[in-house]
Amino acid sequence: DSGVTQTPKHLITATGQRVTLRCSPRSGDLSVYWYQQSLDQGLQFLIQYYNGEERAKGNILERFSAQQFPDLHSELNLSSLELGDSALYFCASSEGNTGELFFGEGSRLTVL
Amino acid sequence: DQQVKQNSPSLSVQEGRISILNCDYTNSMFDYFLWYKKYPAEGPTFLISISSIKDKNEDGRFTVFLNKSAKHLSLHIVPSQPGDSAVYFCAASAWAQGGSEKLVFGKGTKLTVNP
Numbered sequence: 001d002s003g004v005t006q007t008p009k010h011l012i013t014a015t016g017q018r019v020t021l022r023c024s025p026r027s028g029d030l031s032v033y034w035y036q037q038s039l040d041q042g043l044q045f046l047i048q049y050y051n052g053e054e055r056a057k058g059n060i061l062e063r064f065s066a067q068q069f070p071d072l073h074s075e076l077n078l079s080s081l082e083l084g085d086s087a088l089y090f091c092a093s094s095e096g097n098t099g100e101l102f103f104g105e106g107s108r109l110t111v112l
Numbered sequence: 113d114q115q116v117k118q119n120s121p122s123l124s125v126q127e128g129r130i131s132i133l134n135c136d137y138t139n140s141m142f143d144y145f146l147w148y149k150k151y152p153a154e155g156p157t158f159l160i161s162i163s164s165i166k167d168k169n170e171d172g173r174f175t176v177f178l179n180k181s182a183k184h185l186s187l188h189i190v191p192s193q194p195g196d197s198a199v200y201f202c203a204a205s206a207w208a209q210g211g212s213e214k215l216v217f218g219k220g221t222k223l224t225v226n227p
């Protein structure tokens with residue numbers, strides 16, 4: 001158990017819809033990262049938040065947005081969903097001083 | 113542009129033998145390298161790391177080697193066990209440069225250790 005909690009574990013929705021994925025980091029971790037893993041792809045970095053502020057941005061589509069709340073949990077919002085958005089979405093957290101990320105079990109999104 | 117490359121999608125070895133997983137990177141700003149292991153239906157878990165100031169780091173059966181001039185690192189598992197069967201991801205960051213701690217991952221290598 002990494003200590004990172006993601007909900008929901010599975011989500012099935014239709015094209016054009018909007019979903020929210022939630023992540024609770026390990027206790028004490030200030031940084032939260034979101035990664036996307038599509039079929040046969042590695043983990044693609046989407047975005048990082050540190051103590052409520054956006055710190056780094058990767059290949060995140062404009063239809064996607066994220067935020068980190070004062071209690072340090074984070075949400076990833078995916079809107080106008082397309083079939084190609086079907087993927088595993090991982091959240092990770094870190095202390096910020098070891099270089100290691102601790103991953104949750106992921107949220108599997110299926111867009112039909 | 114793929115900055116971290118794992119050119120072997122899969123690797124199969126016999127139990128007790130050595131497993132060698134390879135990884136190449138292109139970004140010379142990377143200064144910290146990690147290996148993660150991932151089982152089905154689970155998130156990646158940290159395995160071992162190495163800083164660019166070292167060329168080898170060992171932790172039990174796992175050893176990571178870094179060749180900076182070749183921009184190449186490898187993970188050795190000796191002896192391999194069936195429980196090591198998983199997907200192994202190589203990752204890199206420009207952590208010590210003062211940038212984000214975000215990791216750039218390769219596509220992974222699926223290791224199968226046969227009994």
